Amino acid sequence: MQAHVTKKTLSEGLGILERIIPSRSSNPLLTALKVEANERGLLLSGTNLELDLSCVVPAEIQNPASFVVPAHLFAQIVRNLGGELVELELSGSELSVRASGSEFKLQTGDLAAYPELEFPSHADATLSASELARSLSSVRYAASNEAFQAVFRGIKVEQNGQTARVVASDGFRLALREFSAVGEARNLIIPARSADELVRVLRDGEVRLTYGEGILGIQTDRVRMNAKLLDGDFPDYERVIPRDIKLTVTLSAAALKEAVSRVAVLADKNANNRVEFQVSEGKLRLAAEGDYGRGQDTLEVQQEGTEPAMSLGFNAKYVLDALGPIEGDAEMRFSGPTSPAIFKASGDGGYLAVVVPLRV
C-alpha cells in the first residue's frame, strides 16, 4: 500500500478520530486506529465502545490494503510533519510515514483482532445538522455526568412527525429544545458524552439518522457514527413543566446573567449558592449572603400576572446554566415560591428550562 495525502486533510481526519479513541485502555487494541486504503482514499475508523466513528480522507492510493496503528502516536507524528504532502507506505507490518526531510517507521497492530465496525447506509430520518447540534448543546448542561440512574446521564431525542425535541434532566432541573424535523416517530436516549462528540462533528448540511437495535446510526457527508443508546425510561418530564403561571418577568438575559454572577460571588457554596429573587413593582432584586458579607443588585423588569410580587431562592449555578442558551430577552415564569419555574427566551424559540426553587 502506498498513499499520497495532504497533511491538512489527514490531520483533520485524525483529529476527529483522536477525540473518540481512548489514549489508554486495558485493551491496547482500542487505542488503535484502523486505516482502510481503498479507491476513495483512506477510511479511518475507531471506537470507544460507546461510540464508533469513521471518516474518509481523500488520498491517492496504490495497492489498497488495511492496517491498524496507535491512533494518538500516528496523529501526533502527522501533525508535527513539515511540508504539505505526506507519503504513507506499508511494507510487511511496518508503516513508513514520509514528508520533506523526515521518515518515521511505525509497527502496525493486529488487523484481524481489531473489532469489526459496521455503519448503516440507509436513513430513517433526515435533520438539519446545525439545528441538531445547536439543540443538543442547548440542553447538554442539564444532563448529569455522574448520576447513578443512566437516563440522567443521557439526552432524550423525540421524533414526532413534523418536529423533534431533545430533553435532558439530572432530576433537579430540566432543559428542552424543539425544532422542525421530518421523520418517523421515535424516542431514544443518547449518552450525553456521545452527544458532546456528535456536536463537535456536526457542521452544516444534513444529518441522516438510522434507528437500530439499541444503536443510533448518524451519517454526515464527512463522518459516520454509531452511538450506543441508553436503556431505561426517561422520566415523564411534561409533568414538571408548570402550567399555572402566576407571575412572568421579562428582562435582558445578558443583564440578568451578569447580575446573578455578581451577587453569587457572596453566596454560600455550602448552601447551594443560594441567590434570592424578589420581584415587585417592576423591579427584580437579587440578594445573596455568605460568611464574608452580603451583596444585592436591582434590575428594572417588565412584569405581568395575577401575583403582584414573589420571592424565590435559586441555586445561582442552575439559573446561569438555564439562561446560557438564551439570547436577547429572557422570560421567567413563576408558578409559586416553591414550585418549578420556567426560564425561556422571550417570544418563542423552542428552548425552555425548568428550575426548582430552593426551600426556605
Add this chain to the structure above:
Amino acid sequence: MQAHVTKKTLSEGLGILERIIPSRSSNPLLTALKVEANERGLLLSGTNLELDLSCVVPAEIQNPASFVVPAHLFAQIVRNLGGELVELELSGSELSVRASGSEFKLQTGDLAAYPELEFPSHADATLSASELARSLSSVRYAASNEAFQAVFRGIKVEQNGQTARVVASDGFRLALREFSAVGEARNLIIPARSADELVRVLRDGEVRLTYGEGILGIQTDRVRMNAKLLDGDFPDYERVIPRDIKLTVTLSAAALKEAVSRVAVLADKNANNRVEFQVSEGKLRLAAEGDYGRGQDTLEVQQEGTEPAMSLGFNAKYVLDALGPIEGDAEMRFSGPTSPAIFKASGDGGYLAVVVPLRV
C-alpha cells in the same frame, strides 16, 4: 473613609495582588489584602511571606483610613461590577462596595494583626525593566521547581560594574543571560517563583533595586516588592561551560525546534526522551527510537571545527528548553560526545545554555 475609583484601575491593581496573595492559608489573615486610603489614592498591599507587594491605585479619597479585606473575594466582586465607577465606603468594620445597581457589604479583618510590610525607598542599582524581565524569563526554565537544594530553585543575579548576569541551573543544565546594567557589585539568589511574579509585573521603564539583608527590594513606577532571597552557595557554573570546542553547527533555531519535536514523538519517555544528534558533511541527522517504531529527520547545517563528525544523545526536552529563547540562527558548540554542549544564538546576544549529553 470614602473612595471613588474607576473599575478598570482598581481591577488591575487587585489583579496584581491576587497573583501573590494565597487563596488559602493556615493563617487566614494572609489571604487578606491591606488597603490604605491616603491622599495619593488606594495603596494595596499583600504578601505570601516569600514576596511582599504593594501598588498604588489612583482614587479620590475622603476621610483617609486603612482596612483589611479578603483579597480574592474583593477582587472578584470588583471584576464583576457593572458600570465604570466604583464607590467604596468604610463604616465601622463594614466596607460597602457600590456600582450602578449593585451594593456589597463586606466584613473587614483585623487591621492591627496584619503583618507590617515596609518597602525601601532608595535604590542601589537601576536597570532596564524590560531587559531584566527578558533575562529572567530566558533562564527561568533551567531552575528546578522541586530540587532539594534551595539554590537550584533560584535564579542567581550577578551585578558586576557595567554588566549584570542572571544564571539558573537544576544541576543537569544551565542557562545564562548577560546584559548591560550599572550598579555596585553584588551577588544574590532570587527564588524562581518570585522571579516569575517579578517578570509579570515588570513592563517598560526602569526598575530600581535595593539590597537588603536577605531581601531584595524592587521598585517600578507601579509597584514595590520585597523578595526574600535564598541562602546558600550557587555552584561554580563557569567550570561547566566548555572552552575547548571541537565542532560548531549553525542552523535555523525554528527549524531545529520543529525537527526535534517531531522526532521526539517516538523517543522513549523512560529513557530520558533520547534523541540522537549525528553531524557530518554539512548535515544534522536527528533520530529517535521507542516502543512503537523509529523516526528520523535530516537538516542542512553549517559546520566548522577540528572534528569532521560527531554523534551525541540529548534529552529532547532539554534541547527544546535551551533553544526556547533563541530567535534566528542557533549555534550548537560541541566539545565531545559526552562533554557539555553549548546552545546559543548565532553571533552574540548574551544568552547561553549548557546541556550535558546523555551517556550511551
